[in-house]
Amino acid sequence: MSADPYADTSESTSGQVFNVTGGDWDTISTDSLEGDRLVINMGPQHPSTHGVLRLILEIDGETVHDARAGIGYLHTGIEKNMEFRTWTQGVTFCTRMDYVAPFSNEAAYVGAVERLLGIEDQITERAQVIRVLMLELNRISSHLVAIATGGMEIGALTVMTCGFRDREEILKAFELITGLRMNHAYFRPGGVSQDLPDGTVGHLRDLVALLKKRLPEYAALCNANPIFKGRLKQVGRLDLAGVLALGITGPILRSTGLDWDLRVKQPYWGYDTYDFDVITRDEPDAYGRFMIRQLEMWESLRIVEQCIDRLESTQGQPVMIADRKIAWPAQLSVGSDGQGNSPEHIAHIMGESMEALIHHFKLVTEGFRVPAGQAYFAIESPKGEIACHAVSDGGTRPFRAHFRDPSFVNLQGVSAMSEGGMLSDVIVAVASIDPVMGGVDR
């Protein structure tokens, strides 16, 4: 046996353990062993595990007998950290969970905080329209990443380059509106952090026109592609009973034919006033989920167009709640030295009104108090139901903020989807779940 400390043979309670590092498989002698099942680690650092997901696979040749997911490699204690910041600062943390769909995280959180504050019916129309607009643009960009990375993992690199090319256009719109491509912290309890900058509506109209031209490319590239269909059809199957038992929501649930979409079933922020369809498919496999994501992008585009019309009709209306005990006191502006508070606001608090200065100071450093109680606010994220369980003790910080992240729950389905199948189909099954490890591990 080799002297390599990383490629050694040892005895354990469950038999002989072989370690190989690559290129030294011929050094292993399995003559004394019965059966030839192999336990391998796929990940936690593997190009096709969507981040740091560890898959523990027991394989017999190419057939997967057992598949278990090991998670926690990206746990950053976001929920614990939020307990040490104000309610407003919490947005800055939770936006980093599912970094592919950051607005969904923010939406679930601010929704829960607003329910605890009892101000759900005081959110202005324009703030709601902007929130819906961002959520739907984010749904498109998240589905583009799902399709792009899923394509890359089965070798369809053009799908990947197209997906990231088009996502980039959406991120540019996010940057224009929020200042950042991701980690926006744009939704705030009470509204959104600032109104849209000048020229946004025109930019969004161009974006919609561009996406309408580009989205058909995915259908042309993939839908009837025999290799693509061969890799995806009948792979990663999970029927309705299995999906419900495992608590899975989102495109995976809708691929079983159930039209469950919280935007329609339990509407929030005026979703019931928009005209769009819930996409379902009686094809509970990776191909069905791919088709659902593709068609949902078109529905999101429909909503975005309606949002743009409403943005024009609500031009100039407030984007923050009128209650000055909750509303963030300052508006941002871009100065010569970067982004900061608007000069008018600074002049007001520093030169005109001591009360305004005290108010600003108290609200920014101490924050507002939220009445004691608990609330659970769920929305339809691109990946399924994301919800925030917020508990307040009446203080200025969350007593507890727990996130029900859809990736965390859906990832439990990887065993049911991939056991009994081929090793290569594990990749497709994981891609069809579309997990984002930042959300899984939080």
Added chain:
Amino acid sequence: MSDETQDGSHETRAELKKSDAVELEVVEVREGAFGVHGTGDTSGFGGLRRPVVMPGAATPPYGGWFDEVAERLTAGEGLADAIEKVVVHRGEITFFIRREVLRQAAQHLRDDAGLRFELLSGVSGVHYPGDTGRELHAVYHLLSMTHNRRIRLEVTCPEEDPQVPSVMGVYPTADWHERETWDMFGIRFEGHTHLTRILMPDDWPGHPQRKDYPLGGIDVEFKGGFIPAPDNRRSYS
């Protein structure tokens, strides 16, 4: 903490809690402000005293479909006294369930045609250090797609005996949720087939989401001044 309030001029903690216990759910009594305690404080804020009061129990009728769910839940076999308390707050209903019957209650909630809560959205833990004898709460969020309803179940257990029956047999999705709650709060779910840590490393000591577990962190120096770690900063709550 002693039983006397800081300046001794007011009721004792026990009296304060007792007087409020009829309607109010006092889980803690906070004193002072900005983390200031003792005689060094000349601001007067040290004398502040504030009970932490959670929304209290509701009495029937709860309104809308809440009553129907409550009736059908207690009609289940062996569930007549399953409900300890019902809280209706912000349009959401919470059933506090005796932990001994949690599994039967979950089974009944899932299978009864009038209830049909077929999806367990999630399980989360909450740690109330001041809620003596029932410090750890496990909270279950149930969704009925058939009737389009959401309810919340809450089960409590003391820190000395942190055991709650597992609902994994009723809702397989509870597998990872319960593992996370064990990992973060140290609530043991009896009947879970492999209750191991899920987010923290296997050999991690302690349960990080408990309130007595520090956040950690280091002071950060900026131009000669030091900014304390987040859990050592001035606190207003």
